[in-house]
Amino acid sequence: MAHPDFTLHLANGADDLQVLAFVGHEGVSQPYRFSLELVSPNPDVDFAALLQQPAFLCLDTAQGRGIHGLVQRIEQTACSPALSHYRLDLGPHLLRLALRRNCRIFQERTVPQILETLLDEHGIPADRRGFQLGSHYPARQYCVQYAETDLDFLQRLCAEEGLHYHFEHSTDGHRLVFGDDQTAFPCLGQPAPYVPGSGQACGKPTIQAFSVRLESRTETVALRDHDFLQPRLHLESTAQRGQREDYRYPGGFRDRDRGRQRAQRALEAHRHDVVLAQGESDQPQLASGYFLDLQEHPRRDWNQLWLLTEIQHEGRQPQVLEAYGDAVRDGAIPGYRNRFKATPWDTPFRPQALSRPRLPGVQRAVVCGPVGEEIHCDALGRIKVQFHWDRDGQNDAHSSCWLRVASGWAGDRYGALAVPRVGMSVLVSFLEGDLDQPLVTGCLYHAELPAPYPLPEHKTRSVFRSQSTPGGEGFNEVRIDDRKDAEQIYLHAQRDWEQHIGHDHHLYVGHEQHEHIGANCLLEVQGEEHRLVHQARMTELKADDHLTVGASQHVKVGEGRFVDAGREIHLFAGKKLVIDADQEMSLAAGGSWLKLDPSGVSLSGVQIRLNSGGNAGHGSGAQVLMPVLASVPGTAQPSKSLQAPAQPPASQPEIEAQEARWEEEEAESLEEETEAQEEERVQPEETAEQRITLRIGVFFDGTGNNTANSGLTEQCRRDDQTLLDPDTLQGAIDYCRRFGFDDPDENGVFRRTPDNSYGNAHSNVAELFRLYQDDANRALSAGETSACIKAYLEGIGTTSGDADSLIGQGTGGGTTGVLARVQDSPTHISRQLRDLLRKNPALLVDAVEFDIFGFSRGGAAARHFANEVLKAEKGVLAGLLSPQTAGFAPDFSWNRVRLNFIGLFDTVAALVAPLEGDFSPANDDNPGLNLYLPPDCARKVVHLTARDEKRWNFALNSVAPGHQEIELPGAHSDIGGGYPPLMTERLLIGKPRPVLLYWGRSPEQSKAWQEALAEAEQLELQGLPAGSLRIGTRPLSPSRQRSTASSERHLVLLEVNRQVRGELARVYLQAMHQIATANDVPLEPLDPADTRLAISADLGAIAQKLLAAAQGSALNLSFEEERHLYARYIHLSAHWTPLKGLLINKPAPKGRLVYGNQPRKDHPA
Incomplete structure (x- = not known):
């Protein structure tokens, strides 16, 4: 029997099952299924021992290509004494998820975290799955799986986020790989030649049929949503390529960045197979989720990479029946073949959206x-x-x-x-x-x-009853009873009942009103009180009655007034008392009486005295108590009993006691300070000399970079503002607006940052300065032979705590310019040296070594400073590095001064000197500046340069020939640092193109529009997200118009609006740190826990390649890795957006200008 081409290897060692035929289907974001027809002389195969066991179907024994999976199903289809037939289904471990249907809730979990949970629960180990994600996925506050299988749930979440997955197979297992862009898909090991017809003449597997179709699809996706937490925020995002629109509400997002991402990915799902290739081959190496490198096709534009999205496999080997004497009667063609679908490599694959429950x-x-x-x-x-x-x-x-x-x-x-x-x-x-x-x-x-009342007994009652909490013993209640002839509204307040009536209160009681007050009744009427009682009034006071009348009291009684006092009645009038009766008035006491009537005055008593001396009788006098004022409920405020009492003011004795304590503490502090000063004066002076080598790190920051100013606004560049509470976030926004930050998004991240030193983040030079060893404020031990100090020179055109200098930044000159920074350097170094000697008075500097770092114009200053050091006694440091300087050895000389390390980030001198006839920053004419570094000027010179810097005004001042120069991906500040962690680029990325538009003619038909469209497609090919680019028109200003009645002049503009991250500079900080420490620069290690220096996960593998390139290895980034960098990390520094009317960032027409490391006539080597 011929050796079979297809073999099945089972984990339990059963090898008597031979493959007769198979069919299988696999696709991106689909679990694969293979159905195998097997034959065996064994009629008693143990099905239970095979189910869910690993198996490997080998399709190509020479290459080891095959499909690994688990046995999902097995049946015996025929049985004879000599041979039994079986059918076995093979699938991935992912199919386990289809066997469980669930209802559950996930909270505050990202979709990748939810997927990890599902895979863990089904026993899929971590080494059998992987996530290659380049985008950020926010945690979902609340995510429900409801009556879905785990597989359906996983597929739905992947589709909603635009994630895809594929499988990688080996003989001992298969691996599930999730991704969100094309970089997750690997390439097949070898190209695939196109040979139409049979591949047998070629003698090797080929692509035998290949066709491509183009289909109309949706061109725009518009999403809208509403967030009740931000009800005024207009949440709408659009990804646009044309007119045909898919509009969706709700869009499933709560911030605009998320909306843009979802719109873009929804559009990509619509269009991922706009261009679809279909083919046939006999190549068993083809696998879904891999790139096919098509070659030798007559249409040259088809000879490119194609992503294999679906493959239908077929194989048959009837020769396995020969050993059993069976004849092949079905006429099927033996061997392997497949049919496949593929899409262009640069068209993002997105799974089709699945309907959610x-x-x-x-x-x-x-x-x-x-x-x-x-x-x-x-x-x-x-x-x-x-x-x-x-x-x-x-x-x-x-x-x-x-x-x-x-x-x-x-x-x-x-x-x-x-x-x-x-x-x-x-x-x-x-x-x-x-x-x-x-x-x-x-x-x-x-x-x-x-219910509050038993039903249906009390079915006529409508009730709102609450319950006291905590505890539940009491309640408040409003009850309406509609039972006929017993209608009632009942109010119950468990404790207090407060009413606030803004104007009038009218109360009508048709029958009786009963009030019972358990304690006091307090009433205050600020106006008049009127009462009318139509019948008798009965009032009983069981204690005293106090009445105070502020003016007069008038009492009118229709018939009689009768007062009965058990002890005394006392009347007092301040001026006069008048008692007037029309008929009779009588006074009687102790048997004597006085009567006045019309007949006269009658006086009767045992004895009547007139002017005989004695005194009048005295009463008790009135002692009236004032009422307690009523407490008035506030308008929709807590009752008085719920409000915290005011803090009582401190008494005068307490204030005096506190002042005395303060005076005592001040006296003790003054006494301690005096003792410390006295102790300092009596310390004996050290006289033993300690000779050292002084290491000096000098750091020249770039134009517009200032570590102090960046520190003031560090909070403003955070991209995690959502961690702040609302009050703190608003305070931060108000603070940052003072420095020019504006337009915060819903997460508090500013879309507009100031274009100055307050808007820039810390540069790599500033970070290295922070890490450089500093002994200036440390007492050295007796055995130490070296000490380090460091000096930071502010970036060109900046001043700490002050506004930036436009002259300094524009020309590189003036008091904040390149030469001025070098002239300032001795002062900064001297200050640090003075601090070192104050702590170590016995030190004598015997030798000096410099480590010099610089970025941008700071790199030019660093090179000029290095030349000043090389000039020795003729340089700016001559007065400082001298035996006459305190702390230097008497025998110190300049032959003991050397340059150890010079580390530069993308040197751009760009000096402008109008008074000397130099008006351009792009030339190599930099008056007064010496950039030349001789070959042996330092132990090591290294220069990291920006490969993607294209600006006309940012010509590179190279250190080659003579020194190591490493070109790395990124723009100017991607290399030297200074970009915030996350920023929005809104730029005119293409040169504006004028066009004359006639009425009724679409601008899309113009040549300028088509040129802009071609440029946009090229930028998308490089990696810019398609949704970030927009082509539009803008009319020229009236002063520049040359319009007619039927036409108008416009500019066709290509704009980009995207978010780009700043972590790429951190990679180059690590690179310089590694090179510097390898050359004995005293830098502290980088802290892996320092989030300011962390590198995001999607940059990890690329970062390792970049670090290797910085160490001298060849840079070997794949095409997709280059696109990933361009999409997320490389800033577009060159553009056509005017700044204050000037195109200072316009691109150089033929690439960046580069000037070599050559001696100048005015500064000979």
Whole structure:
């Protein structure tokens, strides 16, 4: 029997099953399935021992290509004494997820984290899966799997986020790989030649058929959404390539960046197979999720990389039947063949969106919260619930997201509010039927939660009753009873009842009014009080009665007034007392009396005295108490009993005691300071000499870079502002606006940053300065023979704490220019040396070594400074590095001064000297500046330069020939640092093209538009996200118009609007750090835990290649890695956006200008 081409290897060692035929299908973002026809002389194969066991179907024994999977199904289709036939299905471990259907909730988890959880639960180990993701995926606050299999749930989440997956096979396993761009797909090992017809003449596997079709698809996706936490925020995002639009609401996003990402990926899902290739081959090496390198096709534009998205495999080897004497009768063609589909390599693959479960009805749930809480809500009155179907929830504060509670009325600080309480049964509906957006629409009674009154006995009652909390013993209630002839409105307040009536209060009682007050009744009427009682008034006071009348009291009694005092009646008038009676007045006491009537005055007594001396009688006098003023309820405020009491003011003795304590503390502090000074004076002076080599690190920062100014605004460049609470975030925004930051997005990240030293982040020079060893404020031990100090020179055109100098930044000259910084360097070094000697008075500097770093114009200053050091006694340091300088050895000489290391980031001198006839920063004429570095000037010179810097005004001043120069991907500040962690680029990326537009003619038909479109396609090919580019027109200003009645002049503009990250500079910081420490520069190690220097995960593999290139290895980035850098990390420094009317960032027409390392006539070597 001939050796079989296809073999099946089972993990349990069963090797008597031979492959007769197979068919299989695999595709990107699809679990593969292979159905195998097997034969065996064994009629008793143990099915149970094979099910779910690993197996490998070898398609090509020479190359080892095959399909690994698990046995999903096996059946015996025929059985005879000599030979039995079996059918076996092979699939990935991912198919396990289709065997479980679940309902569950994920909270605050990203989609990759949810996928990891699902794979873990099904026993798929970490080494059998991988995530190659380049984008950031925010955590989903609330994500529900409902009546879906785990596989359907996984597929849906991947489609929603635009993630894809494919499988990589080996003989001992298969690996599931998730990705979000084309870099996740590997290439096949070898090119695939196109040979139409049979491949047998070629003698090797070939592509035998290949066709391409182009199809119209949706050209624009527009998404809109609404966020109730930011109701005024206009949430709309569009990814546009044409007119045919797919408009969706809700769009499933809460910030614009997320919306742009989702719109772009939805558009890519529509268009991923606009161009679709179909082919046939006999190449067993083809696998979905791999790039096919097509060659030798007559259409040259088809000879490129194609992503294999689907493959249908077929194979048959009837020769396995020969050993059993069976004849082949089905006429099938033996051997291997496949049919495949493929898309162009540069068209992003996105899986088609899957419909998510929708629930148009409502569900029941129970309100839940922390243990012991009876009411659990947030500032918006939202609650947490436990769904009855949720098996994982613990009926606590983490069982769900916050659910909004529907109300019959809701306005701006008015409306109706009743927060459902823990334990209540509630009805939950879902916005747009989306299970991820639940809200509470009502509450339900059930057998254990009965109504406030027994039913149907009290069915006429409408009740709103609350319950005191915590504890639940009391209640407040409003009850309306509509029972005929017993109608009633009943109000019950468990404790206080406060009313506030803004104007009038009218009360009508048709029958009787009864009031019972258990304690005091306090009433204050600020106007008049009027009472009318139509019948008798009966008032009983069981204690005293106090009445104070501020003016007059008038009492009118229709018939008689009768006063009965058990002890005394006392009347007092300040001036006069008049008692007037029309008929009679009588006074009687002790048997004597006085009577006045019309007949005269009658006086009767035992004895009557007139002017006989004695005194009048005295009464007790009135002692009236004033009323206590009534407490008035505030307008919609807590009652007085709920408000915190005011802090009582300190008494005068307390104030005097505190002042005395302060005076005592000040006296003690002064005494301690005096003792310390006295102790310092009596310390004996050290006289033993300690000779050292002084290492001096000198750091020249770049134009517009200033570490002090960057430090003032470091908070403003954070991309994690959402971690701040609202008040802190608003305070940060107000603070940052003072420095020119503006237009914060919904996450607090500023879209507009100031173009000055306050807007830039710390440069790599500033970071290296921070890491350089500093002994200036340290006492050296007796055995140390070297010490380090460092000096930082502010970036060109900047001043710490002050505004930037436009002259300094524009020309590189003036008091903040390149030469001025070099002239300032002795002062900075001297200050640090003085601090070192103050701590170490016995030091004597015997030798000096310099480590010099610089970026941009700071790199030019570093090179000029190096030449000043090489000039020895004729340079700017002659007065400082001298035996006459305090701290230097008497025998010190300049032959003991050397340059150890010079580390440069993208040197750009760009000096302008109008008074000397130099008006251009792009030339090599830099008056007064010496950039030449002789070959042996230092132990090591290294220069990291920006490969992608294209600006006309940013000519490179090379150190070659003579020194190491390493070109690396990135723009100018991608190399030297200074970009914020995340920034928005809104730029005119293409040169504006004038066009004359006639009325009724679309600008898309113009040559200028087509040129801009071709340029946009080229930029997309390089890696710019398609959704970030926009072509538009803008009319020329009236002064520049040459229009006619039927036409108008416009500019066709190619604009980019994208977010780009700043972490690439951190890679080059690491590169310079590695090179410097390898050359004995005293730098502290980089802290892996320092988030300011962290490199994002998607940059990790690329960063390793870049670091290797910085060490001298060849830079070997793949095409997709280059596109990834260009898409997310390389800034577009060259553009056509004017700044203050000038095109200072325009691109150089033929690439960047480069000037070599050559001696100058005015500065000979």
